Amino acid sequence: MPDQSIRHKSHRPPMPGAAECPAPVSPRKLLLAAGAGHFVEWFDLGIYGTLSTIIASKFFADGDPASALLSTFAIFAAGFAVRPLGALFFGPLADRIGRKRVLAIIVLVTSLSTFAMGILPTHAAVGAAAPLMLVIARLVQGFAAGGETSSAVTLLFEYAPANRRAYFTSYSAAIGFVAFVVGSGLALVLTAGLGEDAMSAWGWRLPFLLALPLGIAGLLLRLRMQDTPDFLAMQEAGEISESPTRETFRTARVAMLVLSGIMVIKGVGHWMLQSFMVSYLQTTMNFSKVQSFLAATICLSVVAVAVPLFGLLSDRVGRKPLLVGGTAGTLIVAWPALQLMSFDNMPLAVLGMVLLGLPLAAYDGAINATMAELFPPRIRSGAIAIPYNVSVTLFGGTSPYVATWLIGATGYDFSPAYYLMFAAAVTLITVLRWVKETTGPRAEAAVAA
Incomplete structure (x- = not known):
């Protein structure tokens, strides 16, 4: 990691009487402060999916396990359904009151709602009220998540050196994968240590309960941060948008539509x-x-390591080659990867998952910087949040449900591969047709006419 401090680089000469530039921030402290809360956010969201089969048995009546799993994934999707509302609230709010404050609010709300899942009574104790309470907790969690990625990416982008923007912003995705690694690793350790019976009886609650102390730690780290140089410069110059949402829809409609298409593979993949x-x-x-x-x-450990490396590559060769390579790679490997998982061979199953993960890592190395470069600082957080969360809601939150339904409806174990290929094709066409290079000597306007 570069060891130089990051200083305020305003887009204009200092105004007479302006406040002094913020003190230098070391990359290590920046990534720790921004990443700690992001880790909590995605650990909390991911543990639900990781423990989905146990949750299905706890919150739904005994009977058809496949129907219970579908119901569990439906509740998972419900949390995504409110993310656009969270995006409309938190995204523009970060453009008005600052990235740091919004990120602090989000991590607190998320950790509390996840902790609540760990103390909910099960179907055996309270009947139909159990899934209802689970839905409420997921809705609160999803609402908060609507502003997390856009605010975290904006913060990292606005602090990053101009020639390291993909590298710095890629840590947002990498930390998300690390959170999933910790979640799946914790599930592995608990299952192996407690045994499957104890894990199913009460051990599944432990990762959810861990969300509260993690959330408090993330909150403290975020509150100690200073807001970004770009936001402080706008604040000092009196250039904060009075109505970021209205300005966003008035000036950035085309770019938001393009971003929605770029996000399809991220949601599904x-x-x-x-x-x-x-x-x-x-x-x-x-x-x-x-x-x-x-x-x-x-698999997720490999991806977490690979994402920043692809970020470095994107800073050298541009955004578009990584976006094209990642989506085209997913289109090519989706079916063979699932085929590898069918041979009742653990190493081949791992290889199949890694084959799925590496093209997504290449895509993630460039996507966050691309998102931020599409929009000016005045509306950046909100303009990212709205299309990002609409697309991820439509295609991401529903993808476990759709994939599970496809297998049941078709009787074909590899049918989820075709849904993944569809998502990759949509994003690939969007990138090839409408996205221009945004960095380096070949940089143009971010969105093609």
Whole structure:
């Protein structure tokens, strides 16, 4: 990691009487402060998907396990359904009151709602009230998540040196994968240590309960941060938008539509890899819980390491080559990757998951900087949040449900691969037709006419 301090680089000469530039911030402290809360956010969201098969047995009546799993994924999708509302609230709010304050609010709300899931009574105790309470907790969690990625990416982008923007912003995605690694790794350790019976009886609650102390730590780290140089410069110059939402829809409609298309593969690819594949290995490919958690932990560890490396590459060769390569790679490997998981061979199953993960890592190396470069600082957080969350809601939150439904409806174990290929094709066409290079000597306007 570069060891130089990051200083305020205003887009204009200092105004007479302006406040002094913020003190230098070391990259290590920046990534720790921004990443700690992001880790909490995605650990909280991911643990639900990782433990989906256990949640299905706890919150729904005994009967058809496939129907219970579909219901669990439906509740998972419900949390995404409110994310656009959270985006409309938190995204523009970060453009008005600052990235730091909004990120602090978000991590607190998320950790409390996740902790609540860990103390909910089960269906055996309270009947139909159990899934209802689970839905409420997921809705609160999803509302908060609507502003997390846009605010975190904006903060990292606005602090990053101009020649390291993809690298710095890629840590947002990498930390998300690390959070999933910790979640699946914790599930693996608890299942192996407690045994499957104890894990199913009460051990599943422990990761959810861990959300509260993690959230408090993330909150403290975020409150100690200073807001971004771009936001402080706008604040000092009196250039904060009075109505970021109205300005966003008036000036950035085309760019937001393009971003929605770019996000399709992120929604489907990420949530299939992070949430669906664990249950897929167990229920469709007949691996044990321990084997499934282990495969997910290995795969997501590889992806977490690869994302910043692809970020460095994007800063050298541009955004578009990584976006094209990542989506085209997903289109090519989706079906062979699922085929590898069907051979009742653990190393081949891990290889299949890694094959799915690496093209997504390449895409993630460039996407966050691309998002931020589409919009000016006045509306950046809100303009990212709205299309990002609409697309991820439509295609991401529903992807575990759709993938599970496809298998049941078609009787074809590899049918989820075609949904993944569809998502990759949509994003690839969007990138090739409408996205221009945004960095380096070939940089143009971000969105083609």
